[in-house]
Amino acid sequence: MDASAVPSVATRLCLDCGLCCHGVLFHTVRLQPGDSARELTSLGLRMKRRRGHVCFLQPCAAFRERRCQIYADRPVRCRAFACRQLRGVLAG
Numbered sequence: 001m002d003a004s005a006v007p008s009v010a011t012r013l014c015l016d017c018g019l020c021c022h023g024v025l026f027h028t029v030r031l032q033p034g035d036s037a038r039e040l041t042s043l044g045l046r047m048k049r050r051r052g053h054v055c056f057l058q059p060c061a062a063f064r065e066r067r068c069q070i071y072a073d074r075p076v077r078c079r080a081f082a083c084r085q086l087r088g089v090l091a092g
Helices: 003-016 037-042 076-080 084-090
Strands: 028-030 047-050 053-057
Touching: 003 084, 028 047, 028 076, 037 047
Parallel strands: none
Antiparallel strands: 028 053, 047 053
C-alpha cells in the first residue's frame, strides 16, 4: 500500500466501521480533558455521570447510517482509540 494512502484508508475505516461505536466493545466512554460535555450533548451524545466521571453512553448516538456523524468533532477518547484493524492499516 502506498504510504500516502494510509491516512485516507484509516479515516475511511474509522468512519465506516463502527465497532467501537455500537456498544459491543464499550458500555460508556469517559470524557477527557479537552472534551466539552455541553458541546457533545449538543451534537446528540447522551451523557451520564458514573463513578464521579462524565461519560457518554454506547451505542453512540452519533453513529447513524453506519457512519460517525460527528467525526471531525469526536471526543478525545474516540480520536485516540486504535483498534487492531486500524493499527494494521497504520502499520502498512
